[in-house]
Structure formats: C-alpha cells, structure tokens
Amino acid sequence: MASSSRLVEALREAPRPMAKEQAQQPVLPGWIQDPEHREPHGPRLGFRTVWISDLHLGTPGCNAELLFDFLRSIQCDTLYLVGDIIDGWQLRKGWYWPPRHNDVVRCVLKQAKRGTRVIYIPGNHDEAFRDYVGLHFGGVELLPEDIHVTADGRRLLVLHGDMFDNVVLYARWLAFLGDHAYTLLLKSNALVNAFRRMFGLPYWSLAAHLKKRVKNAVQFISRFEEVVAHAALDRGVEGVVCGHIHSAEIRQFGSITYYNDGDWVESCTALVEHFDGRMEIIDWAARKRESARIRAEAKPRLAVPA
Numbered sequence: 001m002a003s004s005s006r007l008v009e010a011l012r013e014a015p016r017p018m019a020k021e022q023a024q025q026p027v028l029p030g031w032i033q034d035p036e037h038r039e040p041h042g043p044r045l046g047f048r049t050v051w052i053s054d055l056h057l058g059t060p061g062c063n064a065e066l067l068f069d070f071l072r073s074i075q076c077d078t079l080y081l082v083g084d085i086i087d088g089w090q091l092r093k094g095w096y097w098p099p100r101h102n103d104v105v106r107c108v109l110k111q112a113k114r115g116t117r118v119i120y121i122p123g124n125h126d127e128a129f130r131d132y133v134g135l136h137f138g139g140v141e142l143l144p145e146d147i148h149v150t151a152d153g154r155r156l157l158v159l160h161g162d163m164f165d166n167v168v169l170y171a172r173w174l175a176f177l178g179d180h181a182y183t184l185l186l187k188s189n190a191l192v193n194a195f196r197r198m199f200g201l202p203y204w205s206l207a208a209h210l211k212k213r214v215k216n217a218v219q220f221i222s223r224f225e226e227v228v229a230h231a232a233l234d235r236g237v238e239g240v241v242c243g244h245i246h247s248a249e250i251r252q253f254g255s256i257t258y259y260n261d262g263d264w265v266e267s268c269t270a271l272v273e274h275f276d277g278r279m280e281i282i283d284w285a286a287r288k289r290e291s292a293r294i295r296a297e298a299k300p301r302l303a304v305p306a
C-alpha cells in the first residue's frame, strides 16, 4: 500500500547507524499517527452510475479499508447498493462493527447529502431491510429492484440475485417442467428461507454452499449467469445488473448483457457506467497495487540530483 511505501522511505532516510534511543523507538513519521491519514486524493473519479454489492459490513470478511478508499475516490450521479450491504445474519450471531465500517456508512450518507441518488436494493443477508422497501432513510431509497436507463438508452434490470438460487439448482429439470415450475421454484426459495428464518436458521445460499466445492462453483456461476440473463429477457430489458455470487462479470447472452458488480469480501470490485453509457468493472485492489507500483518506480528518478 501507498502508506507503507512512504514508511519504508521514511525509515530509509533515518540516520545510520542509529543513535541508541532511536534504535529503541522506531522512527515513525508524524502523519502515521493520524487515523484519517490517506494519500492526498486527486480529483475524484466521476461516473454516471456506480454499482456495488456484497459489502458484508458487520463481518471481518468485509474489506472496509479498500471500500472506504474507493468511496472517497469517486463521485457519481447514482449509486446503487445491490444487496448484502450490512450482514444481518452475522451481526445476529455476534456484534462486529469496527470504526471503519461506520466510515463506510457515513461516506455513503454524505454522498446522498451531496446530491448523489443512492438506491439500496436489499439482498438475502440484509433481508430485514426488505420490509422497508419504498421508504427513504437519510436520503437513501430502498427498492426491491429497479430499472436503470443508461446514457445510451439501454434498460437494465437491477436486482441482488438470491431469488435465483433454487432455479439454478434445478436448472437441468426446468426444460422438462416448464414455466409453472420456474415460478414455483422462485417462490419456493423465499418459502424455504422464510421457514429457516422462523426457526432462527440463517439464509441457505446455494452460492455460499458451492463456494466450498470449487469445481461445482464454476458450473454454478455460469449457470447462475444464464438464469439471470433469461429472467431479464422475460422482462423485456436489454441487460441486467446483479451481485450475490461474488463474481464480477460482463457477459453477453444473446440480446441480454449480464453485469455482475462482484463484492468487497473477495474481489473488491465495482461496476461503473461512464457518462457516455460505457460500462466497466473496476478492480479497486488491482488499481491500488498498480498505482503503488508506478509511484515506487517514479521515486528513484525524482531522487536524481539536478
């Protein structure tokens, strides 16, 4: 990370050999004490729309540092929170809420206050929020799903995607069983999990289950993508944006473009729409690594005496 390279630089500048008291106390620059310290930001990256999902705030898995850094670095007209934002299931087991998770929430609310339209579409880990769809909280709109119209006029269905878990599981049978079975499967997913909730059991996610078996997971992901794209086709839109399976992707299925914005547990990715309607997956961890590398390479050249 950038701050650690500055630390290395500071340590390199320290007098050698070290005086005794200095050797006992590590030489740290003053700015490292400042909890709010970040590399000075350039102008914020501007986007028409940004989609993020599967932040899983309230769990140690959430990459809150990178997420906070990302949110501080962007500016957009519309910000979609596509589900599994706050992990209610994990919080129920035990309270885990470090200050950085607060910073993330505050940063989102601040953007809403500054004029960004913030839309929150609950997922399965934050399904408690599903009871409040249609309401506003601190400038954040809660919606069950949405249709987003891109700058170039394409209509994109935006949803979390957990409702397709069962459909994906029984995809092979669907060809025989037809439309009614499909509708039934969509409903059964909600029903099964309503029962589980009644007995205090966590949401059963096929995606999470299969993650443990990598070979099946690959098959599951591609099948999930197909099923979601198929649902979009039925809805008469040009594309679909979802999350849920923690796998960022832009893929074409016939006339439907499938977009997945990934997650902030494993991959630290976002989906963005540029002002001309062009869509892109941003890999924030990779971007940070790249900019740290460029800075490290630029340093020796700057050090050459005039």
Ligand SMILES: [Mn+2]
Pocket: 083, 084, 123, 124, 125, 160, 162, 243, 244, 245
């Ligand atoms: Mn999910």
